[in-house]
Amino acid sequence: MSIEWLVMQQGERKGLESPSHPVLLMSRIRLARNLAGYSFPGWAKAPQRQSVYEACKDALAAIPQMSSSAHFEVGGLNDLEKQLLVEKHLISKELCESRGSSGVTIAQGQLMAVMINEEDHLRIQVMRPDLDFDALWADSSALDDELEKRLDYAFGPELGYLTACPTNLGTALRASAMLHLPALVLDKQMEKVVRAMNQIGIVARGLFGEASDASGSIFQISNQQTLGESETVIIRRIEDVIRVVISHEWKARIRLFQGNAVKMFDRIGRAYGVLRGGHLISSSEAMNLLSMMRLASDVHMLPVQVRDSVDRLIMEMQPAHMQIGSGKTLAPGERDEMRADLMRRTFEEIPHPDPSKLSFEDSGLDSGSSVDDVKADEE
Numbered sequence: 001m002s003i004e005w006l007v008m009q010q011g012e013r014k015g016l017e018s019p020s021h022p023v024l025l026m027s028r029i030r031l032a033r034n035l036a037g038y039s040f041p042g043w044a045k046a047p048q049r050q051s052v053y054e055a056c057k058d059a060l061a062a063i064p065q066m067s068s069s070a071h072f073e074v075g076g077l078n079d080l081e082k083q084l085l086v087e088k089h090l091i092s093k094e095l096c097e098s099r100g101s102s103g104v105t106i107a108q109g110q111l112m113a114v115m116i117n118e119e120d121h122l123r124i125q126v127m128r129p130d131l132d133f134d135a136l137w138a139d140s141s142a143l144d145d146e147l148e149k150r151l152d153y154a155f156g157p158e159l160g161y162l163t164a165c166p167t168n169l170g171t172a173l174r175a176s177a178m179l180h181l182p183a184l185v186l187d188k189q190m191e192k193v194v195r196a197m198n199q200i201g202i203v204a205r206g207l208f209g210e211a212s213d214a215s216g217s218i219f220q221i222s223n224q225q226t227l228g229e230s231e232t233v234i235i236r237r238i239e240d241v242i243r244v245v246i247s248h249e250w251k252a253r254i255r256l257f258q259g260n261a262v263k264m265f266d267r268i269g270r271a272y273g274v275l276r277g278g279h280l281i282s283s284s285e286a287m288n289l290l291s292m293m294r295l296a297s298d299v300h301m302l303p304v305q306v307r308d309s310v311d312r313l314i315m316e317m318q319p320a321h322m323q324i325g326s327g328k329t330l331a332p333g334e335r336d337e338m339r340a341d342l343m344r345r346t347f348e349e350i351p352h353p354d355p356s357k358l359s360f361e362d363s364g365l366d367s368g369s370s371v372d373d374v375k376a377d378e379e
Helices: 004-008 046-062 079-087 133-150 182-186 190-198 231-259 261-277 283-298 305-316 319-326 332-347 371-378
Strands: 024-033 070-073 103-106 112-116 122-128 173-180 202-205 218-223
Touching: 024 133, 024 231, 046 070, 046 103, 046 112, 046 133, 079 319, 112 133, 122 133, 133 173, 133 231, 173 231, 173 283, 182 190, 182 231, 182 283, 190 202, 190 231, 202 231, 218 231, 231 261, 261 283, 261 332, 283 305, 283 332, 305 319, 305 332, 319 332
Parallel strands: none
Antiparallel strands: 024 122, 024 173, 070 103, 103 112, 112 122, 173 218, 202 218
């Protein structure tokens, strides 16, 4: 099956485009698993890697959750196709650089994907558009159980699931959420929030995970500790932390708008103007401009449906998406021109942000919350 299958399914990636949520883009659970009797991928010789690859690929093809899936061998993909899968959060950059006998199986709908021979033999991931970690864990666990019926996992009574990196030992579970936190960034509170999370074993990364920038004020929040605690305890902690971070983001928004409304209206208005009238827009600039449009939609200065358009554009304006969508390789300048054209066409249909409609009704805070309440809470 060709990579175009993924592009054609873009509108069918149920949940990650619509309905969207304020602050939250998606949540995810990832499980690392290895097969007993085989070296980890980074140490395995070619015949072992191939044996693991075939065993895992066959097991995935046989389970119900992957009945309408597509499988891609990394060695059969060009650089642009690999980048597309990274942009869709379906594979990691590490898998792109793997040295043979590696691949990924992607379920229809693109909310489940399993990498083979990345850092571990299997990396199972399931995504959702909400904060229902119970449902995420149920889906992840069911997929894991089906694979375990067909594969002999490496597991120790004291260390739990054995993994290539010691930090993944135990449950080998990473629970995460992708959050849009522009107010915490603008209010210069994000560094303090990150430090507080680090003290309880929670880490913040950029849009594409480890070592990536928080482009467009988008952060991935996930647990670090996997050993010595049950899956339920880990999931409850990360869910609680994420809800607290979302609450702080809303409080920062109230501070910014009620503290200097004109400055915020100006930021949003200028971003809208560039998106509607610009002719050259880089990917990093587009992310920051779209961040302001998502914020404007969250606070009702723009229709809430604009948030869906922004989330779609965040994906479609990425370099590989644009080039595969156009059917040709594009130089950076050509991409900037095409990206600007995409933004103009989209925002021609979107009304100008309206400051008179400013509302924090979706914050989940008390309807009477004011900037004074927020300041008191922060102190």
